[in-house]
Amino acid sequence: MEIISPGGLPAGMTREDLGKKSIPRNPLLFGLFFRMDVVEQPGSGIKRILDLSREYGTPEPVIETDNNWVTVTFPRDPAKAGILEGSEGPVKRPESGAESENVLRIFMKGLLSMKEIAALLYRKTITGALKRRVTELLEHGFIERTIPEKPGSRLQKYRLTEKGKSLIEELNKK
Numbered sequence: 001m002e003i004i005s006p007g008g009l010p011a012g013m014t015r016e017d018l019g020k021k022s023i024p025r026n027p028l029l030f031g032l033f034f035r036m037d038v039v040e041q042p043g044s045g046i047k048r049i050l051d052l053s054r055e056y057g058t059p060e061p062v063i064e065t066d067n068n069w070v071t072v073t074f075p076r077d078p079a080k081a082g083i084l085e086g087s088e089g090p091v092k093r094p095e096s097g098a099e100s101e102n103v104l105r106i107f108m109k110g111l112l113s114m115k116e117i118a119a120l121l122y123r124k125t126i127t128g129a130l131k132r133r134v135t136e137l138l139e140h141g142f143i144e145r146t147i148p149e150k151p152g153s154r155l156q157k158y159r160l161t162e163k164g165k166s167l168i169e170e171l172n173k174k
Contacts, residue, residue, distance in 0.1 A: 046072075101171060103133045104164060107143055111157040134158065142167055 024030035046063065049072065053060050059075040106112065106120045114134065118126045137143045142164035146157040160168070 103130070104137055104142055104160075105168060105171075107158065107160040107164065108168065111146060111159050113157050117158070137164070 049061060062073040062075065064071045064073070102121065103117065106117060109120070112120070114126045114130070117134065118124075118130055121130065123130065134143070138145070138158075140163075141161055143158045144161050145151060146159060147153050147155060150156065
C-alpha cells in the first residue's frame with residue numbers, strides 16, 4: 001500500500017513518476033553527489049525499495065511526501081514481529097529479530113566458539129553486538145554452553161538446544 005500526498009510532489013512529477021523519474025529539490029547538491037559517484041542512478045531509489053520489498057515478501061513500504069520531505073515507513077511483517085505460533089503456543093523470539101535469527105541459524109553447523117561465530121558472520125572481531133546476540137540466545141534457551149560451569153573459558157563453545165532447533169524449523173516454515 002502506498003500513500004503519497006498529492007501536494008508533496010515536485011512540479012512536473014506525478015505519482016506514477018516515483019521510482020522512474022528524478023527531479024532534484026536541490027540541483028547543486030544533487031550535481032555534487034552525482035559527480036562524487038554517491039548517487040548510483042538518478043530516480044532509482046524508490047523503485048529499488050519497492051522491488052526489494054516484493055522480492056523478500058515483506059509488506060510494501062508506505063511512502064509519504066510533502067513539499068520538503070519524503071518519508072518511507074517500513075511496516076513490520078507480523079510473522080517476524082517477535083511472536084511465532086508453535087505447537088506449544090506462542091514462542092517469544094529474541095528482541096533483535098533478524099540479526100539473532102542469522103546468528104541462530106549459524107549454529108546448525110555444530111559446536112562453535114565465539115571466534116568461529118564471528119568468522120561465519122564475516123566479522124573480523126568478536127563485537128559487543130555479537131556478544132549481546134549470543135547472550136540473548138542463551139537467555140531464551142535457544143543455545144547452550146558446552147562448558148556451563150566455566151562460562152568464560154577460552155575453550156567455550158555453543159550449540160543449539162532442542163528449543164533452538166524447533167525455532168529454526170518454525171522459521172523455515174514461514
